[in-house]
Amino acid sequence: MPTVKESSAWAEDRQRRKLDFEWSLKPMTTLMRCVGIPLDFRDYRQLISDRCSWFVTGFALLLFFIDAECQFSLTATIIYDAIYPQSSNNSSRSATFKWNNSINSINYMVLILGSHAILLAVSQIDWPHLVQVLHRIEQTRFYNERHFKKFRIPSFVGLAASVTELISSVTVIWFAWVDSPFLYQLMVLGFLFLGLVLIAFYHVCILCWIAYLMMNALGQDIKACSGKDIKQCSSQLKLWKATYYLTGEFVHYINCCFGPFLFLLTTSYFVRMTNNSFYMFSILTYSHDKGHEAKVYTLIIFLIKDWISFVALTYIPSLVRKEAMNITRKLQNLKFEDNALKRQAELLRMEVSLSLPQITAAGFFDIDCKLIPTVSPTPRNHLLEYRHSAEQWLSTVNRALEHAANRQAILSWQIHTNRTSEAVKEFSNEEQSRFALNEHLCQLRKRWVMALLSQTQQKMMSRLCHGIRLNEEQTRVLVETSARLQAIYSEAVVNVAGLNYTGESEIKELMAKSQNYSVLLEAWTGWRNAVGPPSKELFSRMIEINNLGVQAAGFSDTSEIWKNELGIKNLEQVVDNLFATIQPLYIQLYAFVRGRLAAIDKTGTVHPDRPLPAHVLGNMWAQNWEPLLPRLMPNATLSGGEEATQVLRRRYSSFTQLVVVAQDFFLSLGFPPLPLNFWTRSQFVRPTDGTKPVCHGSATNFYSRDDVRLMMCGEINEDDFYTLHHEMGHLYYFLAYNHQPFLFRSGASSAFHEAIGDSIIYAAMTTQHRRRLGFLHSDNNVNQKDLEIVNLLRQALVKIPLLPYSLSLEKWRWAVMAGQIKPDQYNRAWWNMKLKYQGIVPPIPRSEKDFDPASKFHIISNTPYIRYFLSSILQVQIFQALCDASQQGPRFGKPLNQCDIYGSVEAGNRLREMLSLGSSRPWNVALKVLTHEQNPTIDARPLMDYYRPLHEWLLSENRRLNYTVDIHEDISVFNNIEDLAANF
Numbered sequence: 001m002p003t004v005k006e007s008s009a010w011a012e013d014r015q016r017r018k019l020d021f022e023w024s025l026k027p028m029t030t031l032m033r034c035v036g037i038p039l040d041f042r043d044y045r046q047l048i049s050d051r052c053s054w055f056v057t058g059f060a061l062l063l064f065f066i067d068a069e070c071q072f073s074l075t076a077t078i079i080y081d082a083i084y085p086q087s088s089n090n091s092s093r094s095a096t097f098k099w100n101n102s103i104n105s106i107n108y109m110v111l112i113l114g115s116h117a118i119l120l121a122v123s124q125i126d127w128p129h130l131v132q133v134l135h136r137i138e139q140t141r142f143y144n145e146r147h148f149k150k151f152r153i154p155s156f157v158g159l160a161a162s163v164t165e166l167i168s169s170v171t172v173i174w175f176a177w178v179d180s181p182f183l184y185q186l187m188v189l190g191f192l193f194l195g196l197v198l199i200a201f202y203h204v205c206i207l208c209w210i211a212y213l214m215m216n217a218l219g220q221d222i223k224a225c226s227g228k229d230i231k232q233c234s235s236q237l238k239l240w241k242a243t244y245y246l247t248g249e250f251v252h253y254i255n256c257c258f259g260p261f262l263f264l265l266t267t268s269y270f271v272r273m274t275n276n277s278f279y280m281f282s283i284l285t286y287s288h289d290k291g292h293e294a295k296v297y298t299l300i301i302f303l304i305k306d307w308i309s310f311v312a313l314t315y316i317p318s319l320v321r322k323e324a325m326n327i328t329r330k331l332q333n334l335k336f337e338d339n340a341l342k343r344q345a346e347l348l349r350m351e352v353s354l355s356l357p358q359i360t361a362a363g364f365f366d367i368d369c370k371l372i373p374t375v376s377p378t379p380r381n382h383l384l385e386y387r388h389s390a391e392q393w394l395s396t397v398n399r400a401l402e403h404a405a406n407r408q409a410i411l412s413w414q415i416h417t418n419r420t421s422e423a424v425k426e427f428s429n430e431e432q433s434r435f436a437l438n439e440h441l442c443q444l445r446k447r448w449v450m451a452l453l454s455q456t457q458q459k460m461m462s463r464l465c466h467g468i469r470l471n472e473e474q475t476r477v478l479v480e481t482s483a484r485l486q487a488i489y490s491e492a493v494v495n496v497a498g499l500n501y502t503g504e505s506e507i508k509e510l511m512a513k514s515q516n517y518s519v520l521l522e523a524w525t526g527w528r529n530a531v532g533p534p535s536k537e538l539f540s541r542m543i544e545i546n547n548l549g550v551q552a553a554g555f556s557d558t559s560e561i562w563k564n565e566l567g568i569k570n571l572e573q574v575v576d577n578l579f580a581t582i583q584p585l586y587i588q589l590y591a592f593v594r595g596r597l598a599a600i601d602k603t604g605t606v607h608p609d610r611p612l613p614a615h616v617l618g619n620m621w622a623q624n625w626e627p628l629l630p631r632l633m634p635n636a637t638l639s640g641g642e643e644a645t646q647v648l649r650r651r652y653s654s655f656t657q658l659v660v661v662a663q664d665f666f667l668s669l670g671f672p673p674l675p676l677n678f679w680t681r682s683q684f685v686r687p688t689d690g691t692k693p694v695c696h697g698s699a700t701n702f703y704s705r706d707d708v709r710l711m712m713c714g715e716i717n718e719d720d721f722y723t724l725h726h727e728m729g730h731l732y733y734f735l736a737y738n739h740q741p742f743l744f745r746s747g748a749s750s751a752f753h754e755a756i757g758d759s760i761i762y763a764a765m766t767t768q769h770r771r772r773l774g775f776l777h778s779d780n781n782v783n784q785k786d787l788e789i790v791n792l793l794r795q796a797l798v799k800i801p802l803l804p805y806s807l808s809l810e811k812w813r814w815a816v817m818a819g820q821i822k823p824d825q826y827n828r829a830w831w832n833m834k835l836k837y838q839g840i841v842p843p844i845p846r847s848e849k850d851f852d853p854a855s856k857f858h859i860i861s862n863t864p865y866i867r868y869f870l871s872s873i874l875q876v877q878i879f880q881a882l883c884d885a886s887q888q889g890p891r892f893g894k895p896l897n898q899c900d901i902y903g904s905v906e907a908g909n910r911l912r913e914m915l916s917l918g919s920s921r922p923w924n925v926a927l928k929v930l931t932h933e934q935n936p937t938i939d940a941r942p943l944m945d946y947y948r949p950l951h952e953w954l955l956s957e958n959r960r961l962n963y964t965v966d967i968h969e970d971i972s973v974f975n976n977i978e979d980l981a982a983n984f
């Protein structure tokens with residue numbers, strides 16, 4: 001950073017520079033105004049569209065060809081005269097002179113008309129930009145007073161050239177004026193006018209010269225950074241980059257304003273020089289009159305002057321490009337020891353070589369096909385301009401998508417809260433138009449060259465063609481099918497022991513509460529009978545249509561697109577490896593649960609050596625075994641689940657109060673309170689007006705400022721209390737990244753989105769925090785070690801069974817999507833997976849008439865599920881990172897499960913920093929922001945660390961009680977669904 005003294009000197013310096021540049025441009029702007037080119041007539045800009053610019057270019061090219069045609073005729077005449085000297089007489093010679101005069105006249109006419117037209121059109125569009133860039137150059141830190149002194153030289157030369165041109169024009173006119181007829185005098189006045197235009201042209205050349213000097217100054221500054229520290233070098237590279245782009249922008253706008261103009265001018269000079277050379281040649285060959293010598297001398301002077309102008313107009317612009325190429329060489333030769341710096345320099349070199357400045361007239365010396373499009377008045381081939389246009393396009397796209405997503409969220413909310421056929425129809429129409437919009441944008445995206453865009457832009461663009469692409473009919477069928485599936489699920493009524501249970505949440509509660517195995521069996525079977533069979537055909541149709549959609553987008557099947565979304569290479573291998581790390585813990589937990597249940601079971605339902613039946617685990621899907629805790633640890637009821645629910649019911653009378661308590665944890669980390677919209681528009685509890693909402697808890701982003709909502713049929717119990725934490729993780733994620741462009745408003749991956757709330761649950765599950773909430777009495781006599789084990793066991797019962805559950809679910813669905821499992825094998829394959837990973841079997845015989853996967857909401861709603869597996873692992877990693885931030889956990893010599901981050905603003909800041917990235921960076925960068933590790937990957941070790949005390953306890957307990965531990969032997973017994981059925 002500059003000192004105060006330096007910066008005041010810099011400010012003065014900046015003032016001076018401003019004058020310099022204005023001074024450089026003044027003669028040009030004044031003269032252009034004199035010849036009728038109003039450079040700041042902003043009203044004209046509206047009139048001149050892109051099409052008009054193309055027309056002007058076409059016109060200029062046409063004039064060029066007329067010139068060339070004249071040139072050709074003249075040459076032909078002269079060659080004819082040379083071959084047939086007999087026929088050449090005075091009359092043919094005078095014809096040659098006439099030709100010469102007419103060509104020169106046409107040339108001037110072209111110049112005056114064409115240049116005026118082009119200047120008027122082009123400068124109106126881009127002149128203000130050029131002026132803006134000049135002002136920015138005046139303020140840059142890179143160019144100092146020494147550089148600005150150099151930039152003054154071209155201005156002086158330009159002034160000198162202008163004066164010379166003026167004097168020579170006046171002299172010529174003066175001689176021509178004498179004894180000439182009136183009409184001729186008028187024509188001569190026209191030439192004077194042209195002289196003024198030409199003076200203006202010199203200044204175009206001056207601008208190019210200044211651009212060259214700027215590039216040159218930058219090139220000279222690029223030297224090795226050795227001896228300086230890395231930070232300084234890196235900021236030096238950044239300064240070079242900024243300066244290069246600024247200079248490039250300057251050149252770009254010179255080209256936009258004057259490119260076609262330079263082209264016309266150089267062509268005109270070329271015609272004049274050739275024409276006059278032939279004229280001189282013909283005088284020398286055919287004319288022997290003494291008076292002609294003076295004419296020859298005049299022509300020689302004209303030729304020299306034209307030649308100098310021609311070289312100046314073509315060579316100087318070509319220097320700008322050469323100097324930029326020189327910069328790429330210098331960057332390539334830079335030697336850095338640090339790898340990051342090396343990459344930074346290489347990136348800069350690539351960017352420079354991709355965006356070499358191009359000025360039209362330079363084409364005469366530096367022939368390059370790429371220069372041809374620059375004849376267009378608004379060339380798009382400059383990298384900066386290209387990216388700028390891409391930026392503008394993307395922001396329009398983002399706005400359009402945001403609007404569509406907002407509409408979709410509103411209509412979807414309508415269906416979920418109160419499903420009417422009109423709402424479904426409206427939603428279906430909206431989905432169709434949204435698919436059409438996506439398709440349209442995907443088509444438009446193809447006109448952008450990805451390699452030329454910035455990384456961020458590339459990332460956004462790649463998202464545009466992501467996902468399924470359906471035609472209208474397919475979209476309609478898909479929307480209707482999913483709506484019917486969801487209706488079957490949310491409206492299912494199950495009768496158990498004479499009582500009716502509606503929807504998932506009621507029956508789920510029964511499964512968690514009841515310990516009566518026959519009631520559980522009735523509920524388990526009833527739910528599957530109500531949901532499964534009617535869903536099977538609809539489900540396979542949904543999979544089919546989705547596959548058609550993703551195949552149209554170039555993927556083999558939906559599973560491929562789902563796997564891609566997570567951005568993990570070899571995902572199947574990765575999840576298998578992760579599961580292998582966790583499996584020893586699962587096996588011990590499984591063995592303990594089976595052993596305990598078998599020991600207390602009087603009915604013979606649970607066998608100590610056989611796989612666990614699916615209905616006895618306290619959960620409809622056997623994915624969360626927490627309700628079993630009181631039976632597993634009968635002596636530890638004081639810290640049991642029932643206790644917490646009782647505490648909550650005693651303290652809070654409404655569910656909203658529970659939401660406030662859940663929010664409190666986030667507030668303690670420094671997060672802001674949830675917005676007003678959340679409190680007024682969410683659905684917290686089942687409505688009493690008879691409407692049948694989808695009660696599966698979910699958080700929704702409405703992609704509109706501060707509109708995030710929660711959908712739940714919540715009740716005051718421990719389970720829903722922690723579900724609130726989970727959903728709030730989603731809500732705070734939405735709010736943190738809603739400032740991003742729409743295409744980046746999602747989680748670093750869907751697994752991250754699921755993990756945030758649960759990492760907070762880990763934090764809220766510590767004994768310290770449970771005591772804070774009053775779930776544990778501080779004066780109880782329970783041994784601290786026992787308390788720790790009970791607490792860990794409670795969490796493990798929630799978290800660990802979910803791992804094999806989610807893995808088996810998604811592996812089944814991946815195979816279904818890939819066509820490896822056909823509809824007539826759905827149920828058998830499902831149970832084979834369940835047995836292999838979870839070690840559970842159906843309690844009663846199943847057949848292919850049943851469709852047990854449909855008992856799960858995520859199957860019905862076609863929501864990817866492996867994210868929950870990854871999230872289960874990631875959330876402990878995140879929790880560990882937050883622990884680190886609050887200076888607790890293993891790195892500070894404390895066990896991970898005793899880390900209490902409540903109230904740690906440092907942890908909150910680190911989390912917020914990660915959340916606000918949205919999906920603008922890859923997931924591993926987001927993880928790096930959290931963990932501060934160099935190359936973080938998804939890692940199951942923190943999870944194993946967290947449960948280590950429990951794992952050791954389970955090992956010794958299973959050994960002590962002599963429980964069967966290996967579940968694989970059991971599994972090998974059951975090869976197919978008939979075998980399974982035979983066991984019960």
Ligand SMILES: [Zn+2]
Binds near residue numbers: 726727730753754
């Ligand atoms: Zn979730």
